[in-house]
Amino acid sequence: MSEMARLREAMVEFARSLFDRGLTHGSTGNVSVRLEDGGALVSPTGSSFGKLDPARLSRLDRDGNLIDGDKPTKEVPLHKAFYETRSSAGAVVHLHSCHSVALSMMPDVDPDDMLPALTPYAIMQLGKVKLLPFILPGDPAMGEAIRGLAGKRSAVMLANHGPVVAGKDLAAAVNAIEELEATARLALITRGLGPRLLSGEDVSRVVRQFDVEWE
Template identity: 75%
Template sequence: MSSETQLREQICLLAKSMFDRGLTGGSTGNISARTEDGGLLVSPTGTSFGRLDPGRLSRFDANGTLISGDKPTKEMPLHTAFYDTRSSAGAVVHLHSCHSVALSMMPDANEDDFLPRLTPYAIMKLGKVKLLPFFMPGDAAMGEAVRGLAGKRSAVMLANHGPVVAGKDIEAACNAIEELEDTARLAMMTRSMSPRGISDADLQRLITKFNVEWDG
């Protein structure tokens, strides 16, 4: 089995896992990954994470030209913005996950540091998450907003829409975006309870020990 065949199957397997657990529903969400030749495999437009076909994924060459598969997601500007500004990005995932969207709508949502510091794992896997404003779905301005961050963030939250996360490979990106949603869920669950979070001192220890990218 070729490496690309394995990657195609891995994309569909992980997407179905997230769909089956309710992390994105219907035909929402999109996912992409770098191929060995510098191209991209991308989920097609209008497809469900629960029923992606490995053979019909949109295939781009290293020049960004669609060479096979179905028409790609309309959110391609989001994906290419991460790949163009983060050399370490090997995959990008975007979900319409319920709790993170709910947290983005709260009046006190922190634009520069979206996720409350409740567990070490979100800090380790995501760094500091940027909350971006609302954009119309498919608006190329979303990609421009990501480019404006100059590669300093691996994760953004689109207000009233959903998170977007880049990772070194498809598994890392999926693990990180699940951590984002889990943390948002914890934040919503404990919202009126004044939970004890990670202290500033422990945050610095985590950043140092695990070499976390933390855009100050």
């Protein structure tokens, strides 16, 4: 199997796993993988994560032009902005996962660091998650908002919309966005109950031990 064929199959497999476990639904969410030539494989517009076809994934050149496959997701500017600002990004995943979206609607969430320090794992895999204001789906302003972060965040939350995570490869991006959703669920379950958070020193130790980007 060629590398391109392997990437196509991996995208379909990961997407189906996310869909089957209810982490995105209907035709929501999109995923991409950066290619060696600077282009990307992207899930098509209007497609369901549960029914992606490897042969119909959208292949884009480095400028975002469609080379083959179906018409790409309207969120291409969002993916492109991550690749242009984070040289380490090999894949980007965007979901409409329920608990993450719900947490983004809470009025007391810190927009610079939206996840409470409940466990070390979200810190290790995500760093600080930036909450961006509501932007219309498909609006190029999403890409501009990502560029405005100058590559300093691997994960953002689009308010009232869904999380977006960039990782070194597809597996890393999927694992990280699953951790984001799990932590958001914990935050909602424990909301108002006064849970014991990791202390500032605890967080600093995790950041140092696991060499986490923390700005």
